[in-house]
Amino acid sequence: MGETGRFPRARHNEAMRAEEVIATHVNTDFDAFASLLAARCLYPGSTAVLPSVLNRNVREFARLHADELRCVEPARLELDAIKRLVVVETVQASRLGALEPVALDPAVEKVVFDHHAAELPDWVRPENAVLSSDGALATTLVGILAEREIAVSPLEATVFALGIHEDTGSLTYASATRRDAEALAWCLRHGARQEVLATFTSRTAGRSRCSWRWTAASSASFAAARPTSTRARRRLHSAAAAIRRRPPRSFAAA
Numbered sequence: 001m002g003e004t005g006r007f008p009r010a011r012h013n014e015a016m017r018a019e020e021v022i023a024t025h026v027n028t029d030f031d032a033f034a035s036l037l038a039a040r041c042l043y044p045g046s047t048a049v050l051p052s053v054l055n056r057n058v059r060e061f062a063r064l065h066a067d068e069l070r071c072v073e074p075a076r077l078e079l080d081a082i083k084r085l086v087v088v089e090t091v092q093a094s095r096l097g098a099l100e101p102v103a104l105d106p107a108v109e110k111v112v113f114d115h116h117a118a119e120l121p122d123w124v125r126p127e128n129a130v131l132s133s134d135g136a137l138a139t140t141l142v143g144i145l146a147e148r149e150i151a152v153s154p155l156e157a158t159v160f161a162l163g164i165h166e167d168t169g170s171l172t173y174a175s176a177t178r179r180d181a182e183a184l185a186w187c188l189r190h191g192a193r194q195e196v197l198a199t200f201t202s203r204t205a206g207r208s209r210c211s212w213r214w215t216a217a218s219s220a221s222f223a224a225a226r227p228t229s230t231r232a233r234r235r236l237h238s239a240a241a242a243i244r245r246r247p248p249r250s251f252a253a254a
Contacts, residue, residue, distance in 0.1 A: 016072065017081040018047035021102075023074075024088050025095035026051040030200075031136045033058050034163025035088035037069070037156050038141035039113060042148075043086060049074050051097050057200055061159075068155050074098040084109040089137050091117040091124055113137060135176040138163035139183040146186055154191030161187035165201045 022039045024032040028051050040048040050062060050071040062069060074097060082102050090096070091114050093103040102108055104123050112120070112129045115137045120129055132140040138160045145152060152160070164184050168176035171184070188194075 014076070015078050016047075016076050017078045018072070019081060019083040020046040020086070021077065021082050021084070021099070022046050022048045022086045022088065023096055023099045023103075024051065025090040025092070026053045026097045028054045028058050029163075029166060030055075030058055030061075030159070031138050031163040031167040032089040033062075034136075034138035034160045035113060035141055036071075037159055038138060038145060038152075039086050039088050041145055041150050041152060041156065042141070046086065047072050047077075049077065049099065053097075061162075061200060065155060068153075082108055084111065086111045086113070088113045088141075089116075090114060091121055091129075093121065093123060113141060115140060133177075134183075135171075135173060135180040136164040136167035136183075138167070139177075139180045142183040142186055143179065152190055154193060157187045157190040157192040158196050161192040161197055162200050165197065170201060 020043055022036055022043065024036045028036075033050070033054075036048050036050065040046050048069075048071045050069075050073065052073060052075070054062065062071065077098075079099070079102055085099065085102050085108055087096065087103065087110065091112055093100045096103055103110060106123075110124055110128060112124050113132075114129070115132045115134050117129075117131055120126060130140070134140045142160050142164075161184055164180055164187070165171075167173075168180050171181055
């Protein structure tokens with residue numbers, strides 16, 4: 001069995017109409033998965049669409065928690081009903097699978113969150129893009145949730161923590177930052193399940209020959225670290241108009 005697999009079939013396969021959709025790239029890893037769920041918290045009433053092809057560990061997790069996760073397969077969506085598309089962890093429309101034509105449709109409003117992009121493609125308006133230099137995009141979104149004191153479930157906090165672990169090599173990669181460490185501590189304070197983290201981070205670590213377990217005592221509180229650059233802060237504030245909520249100014253030690 002390869003590293004990727006198909007998302008478990010939903011119980012209900014009837015078509016559904018959703019005006020606001022959260023999307024991420026195919027071959028979804030835990031940071032993309034975490035960012036998908038975090039963005040859904042920022043957009044109440046939105047629909048999180050999990051691609052049909054997922055990394056193996058994400059597929060296993062999604063299968064175990066399908067009822068609580070409440071994600072939708074792209075095949076169920078009526079694409080012409082979508083009015084706003086929120087894309088996380090990619091700016092490449094070709095990586096969105098069935099949602100690529102929605103991303104390229106000029107009539108659809110697009111908002112993008114990413115931490116990889118050097119340049120934005122034509123379908124993304126700069127004022128609707130939030131770009132960061134955090135080690136994990138989940139860190140960026142957790143920062144917004146913390147600032148706005150948005151409640152999350154223990155399962156969501158667990159997925160956020162798994163995303164940060166995976167994209168930072170459990171904080172061992174050179175790209176990992178203090179913000180990533182603080183975000184992990186925030187996830188633990190909000191109920192991230194240690195036994196689940198131990199199970200799924202060990203699977204990820206086995207592929208990279210590193211294993212490290214985070215504990216709450218390992219970090220100071222998730223405190224007031226501002227977005228990473230003036231440019232990032234400006235984009236974060238601009239994108240807040242699309243989010244229709246008060247723009248974040250700093251992390252809150254909630």
